[in-house]
Amino acid sequence: MSQQDDEKHEFDLRWAAEAEHKEPSARARMLAAxxxxxxxxxxxxxxxxxxxxxxxxxxxxxxxxxxxxxxxxLLLGYIQTRSPY
Structure with missing residues (x-):
């Protein structure tokens, strides 16, 4: 992207963040209904x-x-002493 596009994108994000009224998400609207x-x-x-x-x-x-x-x-020791090998 060019420098101008970056500035425009940043401006759009700043403008959206500073909005007075924000629309609720789809889930919030569904639950409210x-x-x-x-x-x-x-x-x-x-x-x-x-x-x-x-x-x-x-x-x-x-x-x-x-x-x-x-x-x-102890069990393994007992088994080893009892074996003929």
């Missing part, structure tokens, strides 16, 4: 999440994982 006939039920901005179960300590999870790893190591 739909809600005029059938308004939506009121809903809170954020609903209460409800009771939350207490989380187990990270130490419990770590102990369970390490216990499983130790059990697998």
């Amino acid at each position: 739909r809600w005029k006939e059938n308004p939506p039920d009121p809903a809170p901005f954020r609903a209460d999440p409800g009771p939350v179960a207490p989380r187990r300590s990270s130490w419990v999870s770590t102990a369970v994982v390490l216990g499983c790893v130790a059990a697998v190591i």
